[in-house]
Amino acid sequence: MTSQSHLRRSIISLARRPLLPLATALLLPLALCACGGDGNGGGEDRLRVVATTTQIGDFARRVGGDRIRLTVLLHASQDAHDFEPQASQIRALAEADAVLVNGLGLDAFVDAAVRQSDAKVVTVTQGARTRASSAAADKIDPHVWFDVANAKRMVENIRDALSAADPANASSYEQNAAAYLAELDALDQSVRDAIAAIPQACRKLVTDHEVLGYYAQAYGLEFVGSVVPSTSSEASASAADVAGIVRRIRELGVPAVFAEASGNPDLVRQVGREAGVKVVDGLYGDSLGPPGSDGATYVDMMRSNTAKIVAALRPCGA
Ligand SMILES: [Zn+2]
Incomplete structure (x- = not known):
């Protein structure tokens, strides 16, 4: 066995360890690049890409495949609004060829780090419909x-950014993106079909922080409010805010309230109790779920959230 295959084998066994420490995970791409080119785009010349959020990371993974070395700053189930990068992540930012950001106030935490680096910062939400x-x-x-529709725009922006930074692999990024965009079209239709099964009068959403405004707008639900x-989940609710949302839930006959996997459900539970409606836990908001969960990818997250929303709202008035 060559030393290279020894190295590969040790990397594979490392990757299979269930609780890979973050520092090791960040070093893994460096170790992988020691394998040299394998004819599959893997090598030390691969584009170094940093994504801030887990959703952007998932999109970049689908478009870049094994042609990029990807570091995702936020972890699964992490609140995006109060995140601070660790020292090792700041190093990854400094060494990146491209940094993929949301840019709408969610990930300003990278600003200071990228200001001191040569990394190209790509705002992947460019051209998205905002509210x-x-x-x-x-x-x-x-x-x-x-x-x-916005997720598709983000994927297209990531495809264009990777292609511009690494023209030699542009056709690969193009193909990967085309396949994924088709998956997203199917996802969009499946969400529409699922929400159509909820009677119009029951399509009312109350969440923990204001996280599903775009979902409500795109798929025909009324966003009643958030606890x-x-x-930003960094804000807090006053006693008057809590009383106000409880009153609106009662007045509008909202069937359920939703707590987020990345947040503390206590206040949502209190609102649910006071309003006399059920509380649904585990909605994916700011971040995807961990590997193996029903929210491990963007597509999984959208399907899981939609299933929870339909199950909770559909029987309203019954
Ligand atoms: Zn949020």
Whole structure:
């Protein structure tokens, strides 16, 4: 066995360990590049890409495949609004060829780090249809990916950015993106079909923070409000806010309230109790779920959220 295959084998066994420490995970791409070219685009000349959020990371993985070395800053089930990169992640940012960001106020935490590097910063939400926050009309809601049409735009922007930075692999990025965009078209239709099964009068959403405004707008639900009246989970709810949302839930006959996997469900539970409606846990909001969960990828997350929403809202008034 050559030393190279020894190295490959040790990397494979490392990758199979269930609880890979983050520092090791970040070093893994460096170790992989020591394998040299394998005719499959893997090698030390691969494009170094950093994605801020888990959704952008998933899109980049689908478009870049094994032709890029990808680092995703946010972890599964992590709140995006109060994130601070670790020292090792700041190093990855400094060494990146391209940094893929949401750019709508969700990931300003990378600004200082990329300012000191030569990395090209790509705002992948460029051209997405945006909406203002219900709670603050002067703020753009950053959760654009919950409209699949916007997710497609993000994928197209990632495809174009990778192709521009690495023209030799442009046809591969083009093919991967085309296949994934077709999957997203099917996903969009399946969400539409699922929501159509909910009676119109029951299509009313109340979430933890204002995370599903785009979803409501794209798929024909009424966004009644959020327990924390902000597009940032860093905000807090006053007693008057809680009383207000409880009153609206009762007045509008909202069937259920949704807590997020990346947040603390206590306040949502309190609102559910006071309003006398059921509380649905585990909606994927700011981040995807961990590998193996029903929200491990963007497509999984959208399907899982839609299934929970349909199950909770459909029997309203029954
Ligand atoms: Zn959020």
